[in-house]
Amino acid sequence: MALYAELHRHLGGSVVPRVLWRYLQRNESDLIDRFTHYPEFEDFYTRPRNTLDEYLELHTLVEGVQxxxxxxxxxxxxxxxxxxxxxxxxxxxxxxxxxxxxxTLTQSERIDQMAQIVDIVGKASQLKEYPIVSSQILCMHSRLPYEVNRALVDLAAQSRDYVCGIDLAGGDAHYAERLDEFVELYAYARSLDLNTTGHLYETTDGHYPDLLPYLMRIGHGIQIPLHHPHLLKEVARRQQCLEVCPTTYLKTGTLQDIRQLKQVFNLCFEAGVDIAICTDNAGLNDVRLPFEYETLLTQDVIGFEELQACQDAAFRHAFAWRYAQRPASLLNRILMTDATAS
Structure with missing residues (x-):
């Protein structure tokens, strides 16, 4: 069995349509009253959107349920x-x-309740029957007040058993007016020795070079090789990894053809910039990580050697993976030991 690492998956967008539909049915939610049958709901939930902002509106639907x-x-x-x-x-x-x-709580009360949410997610993720090394990344949000985002950074620092880093989300077109604020928050996070990633250079609106020095990984980052290739040298020097989520760019209208990513991979490989292939929103995108791999291969975006390099990079840049090797290497060692013993 090949074992993979997923570095960029949103809790809100990870819910498979059928699972969400059944939950809404069992809880008699009025969210599904406008859909006569499940296929209509699935089409609404997974169809492509025209913009990233339109796509992100679906997160609000799920967030209210979770x-x-x-x-x-x-x-x-x-x-x-x-x-x-x-x-x-x-x-x-x-x-x-x-x-x-x-x-229904006040902002202060909701800030206090965030620790309970992190604890619930952390405990629910530890399943003996499905042994996966898992951790949480807490997302600051472009549409939340400074006080909430600051409290989120503090919570991440206080919850290291369950939390491995922080992020900035909410659509990269909305950072500009508060850029100094987000720079301050990232600097604060780094002062607390927190791992950092951030949704930057996902769309053409996401050009924020002032934030790049504070990031250990870059959420998406595809516009760097596409439109700002002069930045690749600095990205390589900082050993930053791009979290590339192929299907998302088709769902948000950011790219028109998956083969446009060939330039992203080629320029990054040439510059020595690591890429981890991810799903982003597996439920909204109706995709699983092996399918992302297969699509990139069959569309001739990358070859098998490049795929393996990306899989290796995912474990190398994983914030909470504590081992020097990826699982496949450990299994190979076991098999070689067994063969020698035989």
Whole structure:
């Protein structure tokens, strides 16, 4: 069995349509009243959108459902699918805990409740029957107040048993007006020795070079090789890894053809910049990690050697993977030992 690492998966976008539909049915949610049958819901949930902002609106639908009581239901099914269908050995789940708190509470009370959400997600992710090394990345959000984002960074520093890093999400077109604020928050996070990634250079609106020095990985980053290749030298020098999520760019209208990624991979390989192939929103995108691999291969975006390099890079840049090698190497060693013994 090949065992993979997934570095960029959103908790909100990871819910498979059928799982969400069944949950909404069982809880008599009015969210599905406009859909007569499941195929209509699945089409609405997974169809391509025109822009990233339109695509991200679907997250709000799921975030409202992923309450403290419901999170174990969704996470159990997420982990089961990741283990059985995707052969994942390592998974980082990212989300904004504030958006899973009780909206009837005050902002201060919701900030306090974020620790409970992190604890619920952490415990629900530890499943003996589906042994995956997993950790959380907490997402600051472009549409949340400074006080909430600052508290989120503090929570990440206080929750290292469950949390391996922080992120900035909410659509990269919305950072500009608060750029100094986000630079300050990332500098603060690094002062706390937190691992950092961030949604940058996903779209042509995501050009924020002032944030790059604070990141250990770059969420997406495809516009760097496509439109700002002069930055690749610095990205390589900092040993930053791009988290490339192929299907997302088709779903958001960012790219028109998956083969446009060939330039991304080629220029990054030439510059010595690592890429980890990821799914981003496996449920919204109706895709699993092995399918992303297969699509890139069959569309001649990369070859098998490049794929293996990306798989190796994913483990090398994983924030909570504590081993020097990826699982396949460990299995090879066991097999060689058994062969020698025989």
């Amino acid at each position: 309450t403290a009581d419901a999170l174990p239901y969704f996470i159990y099914r997420l982990m089961r699918g990741a283990y059985i269908f995707e052969n994942l050995a390592y998974l980082e789940l990212r989300y904004t805990p504030f958006l899973r708190t009780d909206p």
